Amino acid sequence: xxxxMYYNPTKLLFGKDQINQLSNxxxxxxxxxxxxxxxxxxxRNGVYEKITYELKKAxxxxxxxxxxxxxxxxxxxxxxxxxxxxxxxDFILAVGGGSVIDCTKAIVVGAKxxxxxxxxxxxxxxxxxxxxxGSIVTLAGTxxxxxxxAVISNEETKEKRAFVSSFSRAKFSIVDPTLMxxxxxxxxxxxxxxxMSHLLExxxxxxxxxxxxxxxxxxxxxxxxxxxxxxxxDLSNExxxxxxxxxxxxxxxxxxxxxxxxxxxxxxIEHALSAVHDIPHGGGMAILFPKWMEYVLDDENVSRFxxxxxxxxxxxxxxxxxxxxxxxxxxxxxxxxxxxxAPSSLEHYDIHDDKTFSLIAHKTMETAPNCGNFRRLQKxxxxxxxxxxx
Amino acid sequence: xxxxMYYNPTKLLFGKDQINQLSNxxxxxxxxxxxxxxxxxxxRNGVYEKITYELKKAxxxxxxxxxxxxxxxxxxxxxxxxxxxxxxxDFILAVGGGSVIDCTKAIVVGAKxxxxxxxxxxxxxxxxxxxxxGSIVTLAGTxxxxxxxAVISNEETKEKRAFVSSFSRAKFSIVDPTLMxxxxxxxxxxxxxxxMSHLLExxxxxxxxxxxxxxxxxxxxxxxxxxxxxxxxDLSNExxxxxxxxxxxxxxxxxxxxxxxxxxxxxxIEHALSAVHDIPHGGGMAILFPKWMEYVLDDENVSRFxxxxxxxxxxxxxxxxxxxxxxxxxxxxxxxxxxxxAPSSLEHYDIHDDKTFSLIAHKTMETAPNCGNFRRLQKxxxxxxxxxxx
Numbered sequence: 001x002x003x004x005m006y007y008n009p010t011k012l013l014f015g016k017d018q019i020n021q022l023s024n025x026x027x028x029x030x031x032x033x034x035x036x037x038x039x040x041x042x043x044r045n046g047v048y049e050k051i052t053y054e055l056k057k058a059x060x061x062x063x064x065x066x067x068x069x070x071x072x073x074x075x076x077x078x079x080x081x082x083x084x085x086x087x088x089x090d091f092i093l094a095v096g097g098g099s100v101i102d103c104t105k106a107i108v109v110g111a112k113x114x115x116x117x118x119x120x121x122x123x124x125x126x127x128x129x130x131x132x133x134g135s136i137v138t139l140a141g142t143x144x145x146x147x148x149x150a151v152i153s154n155e156e157t158k159e160k161r162a163f164v165s166s167f168s169r170a171k172f173s174i175v176d177p178t179l180m181x182x183x184x185x186x187x188x189x190x191x192x193x194x195x196m197s198h199l200l201e202x203x204x205x206x207x208x209x210x211x212x213x214x215x216x217x218x219x220x221x222x223x224x225x226x227x228x229x230x231x232x233x234d235l236s237n238e239x240x241x242x243x244x245x246x247x248x249x250x251x252x253x254x255x256x257x258x259x260x261x262x263x264x265x266x267x268x269i270e271h272a273l274s275a276v277h278d279i280p281h282g283g284g285m286a287i288l289f290p291k292w293m294e295y296v297l298d299d300e301n302v303s304r305f306x307x308x309x310x311x312x313x314x315x316x317x318x319x320x321x322x323x324x325x326x327x328x329x330x331x332x333x334x335x336x337x338x339x340x341x342a343p344s345s346l347e348h349y350d351i352h353d354d355k356t357f358s359l360i361a362h363k364t365m366e367t368a369p370n371c372g373n374f375r376r377l378q379k380x381x382x383x384x385x386x387x388x389x390x
Numbered sequence: 391x392x393x394x395m396y397y398n399p400t401k402l403l404f405g406k407d408q409i410n411q412l413s414n415x416x417x418x419x420x421x422x423x424x425x426x427x428x429x430x431x432x433x434r435n436g437v438y439e440k441i442t443y444e445l446k447k448a449x450x451x452x453x454x455x456x457x458x459x460x461x462x463x464x465x466x467x468x469x470x471x472x473x474x475x476x477x478x479x480d481f482i483l484a485v486g487g488g489s490v491i492d493c494t495k496a497i498v499v500g501a502k503x504x505x506x507x508x509x510x511x512x513x514x515x516x517x518x519x520x521x522x523x524g525s526i527v528t529l530a531g532t533x534x535x536x537x538x539x540a541v542i543s544n545e546e547t548k549e550k551r552a553f554v555s556s557f558s559r560a561k562f563s564i565v566d567p568t569l570m571x572x573x574x575x576x577x578x579x580x581x582x583x584x585x586m587s588h589l590l591e592x593x594x595x596x597x598x599x600x601x602x603x604x605x606x607x608x609x610x611x612x613x614x615x616x617x618x619x620x621x622x623x624d625l626s627n628e629x630x631x632x633x634x635x636x637x638x639x640x641x642x643x644x645x646x647x648x649x650x651x652x653x654x655x656x657x658x659i660e661h662a663l664s665a666v667h668d669i670p671h672g673g674g675m676a677i678l679f680p681k682w683m684e685y686v687l688d689d690e691n692v693s694r695f696x697x698x699x700x701x702x703x704x705x706x707x708x709x710x711x712x713x714x715x716x717x718x719x720x721x722x723x724x725x726x727x728x729x730x731x732a733p734s735s736l737e738h739y740d741i742h743d744d745k746t747f748s749l750i751a752h753k754t755m756e757t758a759p760n761c762g763n764f765r766r767l768q769k770x771x772x773x774x775x776x777x778x779x780x
Contacts (some may be wrong), residue, residue, distance in 0.1 A: 002405065004404055008398070011395060011396070015391055212609060219605035243599060
């Protein structure tokens with residue numbers, strides 16, 4: 001293992017009806033709350049009512065920032081910062097999936113400085129403080145509730161940047177699967193793919209003496225694969241929602257990658273891709289990850305892919321070359337996601353040619369000059385992976 | 391799953407040479423340190439030198455509390471509290487295994503109150519504050535470095551009590567396997583058994599929708615079983631030490647039991663047993679756990695034991711009844727520990743008859759009236775398990 005530091009002081013409140021803990025928790029931190037959410041689905045599915053009931057019970061005032069879109073935009077972050085400063089907000093409550101939580105992570109640091117928040121996101125300026133915040137997850141997948149990092153899109157420059165700050169750790173995160181029952185199929189697919197993609201990024205690493213951790217990842221991947229299939233046939237099943245929510249939360253909590261560093265090259269490519277084309281992250285990962293696997297598989301790393309095929313998808317290795325087994329594993333993953341209805345090529349998002357690929361590859365290398373830890377990618381590698389994705 | 395709260399803000403610094411982080415960490419918290427350790431092995435194996443080098447580097451003063459014994463004694467706790475009050479200690483550094491860390495957990499709360507610490511340990515008085523502390527683990531097994539609970543023995547009344555306080559969470563814990571290389575075989579065996587016993591206590595539960603967690607536990611158990619065997623043949627192997635240290639730390643970190651509650655009945659019996667006979671906890675668990683398994687196995691819970699046998703020890707179920715498979719699993723565990731040289735009966739500790747059993751059973755029920763969650767035990771059950779252990 002590589003020496004590591006694990007420090008995750010977010011209080012996770014997980015399970016059925018944990019939303020009822022909100023008034024308790026929020027009362028500890030703030031009197032004037034900024035409630036951040038997305039397109040308004042929480043007003044249709046009863047979640048907004050549950051939350052405002054708890055806010056009233058805690059006897060706190062609140063103002064609202066609505067309309068955080070997927071691939072959260074810098075302009076929305078700026079809007080949130082303005083409200084925080086004007087209204088003297090002392091706590092932020094993010095209600096949604098990764099986009100809402102990521103947007104909040106940027107607001108909390110931006111509201112405590114006179115510096116431009118984009119400079120903080122681009123790591124040119126250091127965050128000096130942060131408004132405390134909590135999150136309520138209504139869409140499983142990104143694991144943003146237990147992670148430090150956030151990804152923000154600058155819609156003017158078409159840049160998408162990931163940043164990390166010690167102030168962007170939630171005080172508490174409520175993950176209540178009963179809030180996820182009404183998530184539509186399309187978003188559910190993207191969420192489950194996103195969870196698997198985090199586990200997969202961890203899995204492809206060159207660490208040593210990590211067999212326990214590798215078996216944990218394999219177990220999580222197997223279970224998410226199986227439960228994902230069941231959930232997509234029975235979207236309102238609370239147990240399946242619970243399993244996926246659990247896997248999603250732990251996948252990015254740093255519990256699943258103790259002592260080694262995963263690849264993450266595909267995430268870098270996807271961030272550049274969705275900066276240019278504004279497609280959903282989970283959809284982008286569904287297209288790119290199997291293509292990345294096909295592209296980087298070689299004689300030196302085949303044993304890792306073979307292990308993946310056998311231990312995650314139960315591929316029978318007898319009578320086959322290592323490469324054949326490895327390829328069957330990759331196909332199994334691609335087929336699984338295809339069966340779910342996840343996109344498998346860029347055509348799905350009306351990207352029919354390679355016109356933007358040079359720009360995407362350029363942006364990938366610009367934000368991630370060291371792109372990929374399992375296999376270091378250069379610009380030409382990124383271009384070839386994009387070509388395969390058409 | 392049962393709804394759960396996961397909150398573990400201890401900073402874990404894990405891996406080779408992480409001891410070099412000590413001066414950085416300790417400098418954040420204290421100027422006058424109480425250094426708590428055990429019988430002095432750290433003076434013989436170079437650990438004491440490394441630590442005092444770091445303390446000097448951090449430019450802190452320190453005083454020492456040496457001689458914490460296994461099954462840490464209330465009198466030692468009181469001695470530590472006196473030093474803290476007299477010397478105005480503002481940070482405690484525990485260096486050792488579970489005994490030293492548990493002793494420290496009691497000192498930190500006792501030093502911040504005028505109340506009798508035994509009343510806090512017996513949950514008659516609430517802890518009101520705690521001196522911050524950090525731990526450096528030199529013996530893997532108890533997982534005390536990431537847990538809240540501590541067990542203290544009152545040598546006058548022959549009582550052993552477990553207590554939990556929100557102040558007994560370490561600020562940081564350094565788990566550096568290079569510090570464990572010289573741990574003698576006997577202590578190593580007890581540590582590995584203790585780690586397995588924590589995973590086993592988790593594993594026997596009645597939760598539902600916990601397949602991911604169950605597979606995590608099975609993976610950890612398989613790996614600790616295999617690596618334990620290798621380590622005991624090659625005690626100075628750094629990789630094996632690392633694997634066991636990692637498993638030990640996560641086993642009691644609350645990461646391995648999210649959404650369900652394990653049994654813990656055998657731990658209650660062992661605490662009473664070692665309160666009366668002052669035997670090592672790992673040794674007691676090695677004797678008791680397989681006997682508990684044999685005793686509680688019945689037609690209703692056989693599927694759990696069968697799963698254990700197949701998934702942890704690879705027992706082939708074909709042509710066998712569920713009960714036969716279950717029993718083979720229990721035998722596999724007992725045989726593994728016997729091969730390691732762990733005690734398998736109370737004879738090992740010169741307990742040749744049942745004279746003290748009634749007292750032990752009485753103490754078990756006194757401290758744990760609801761003894762065991764997988765199978766609730768009454769006093770007679772405890773007596774029978776003890777009888778089987780002779």
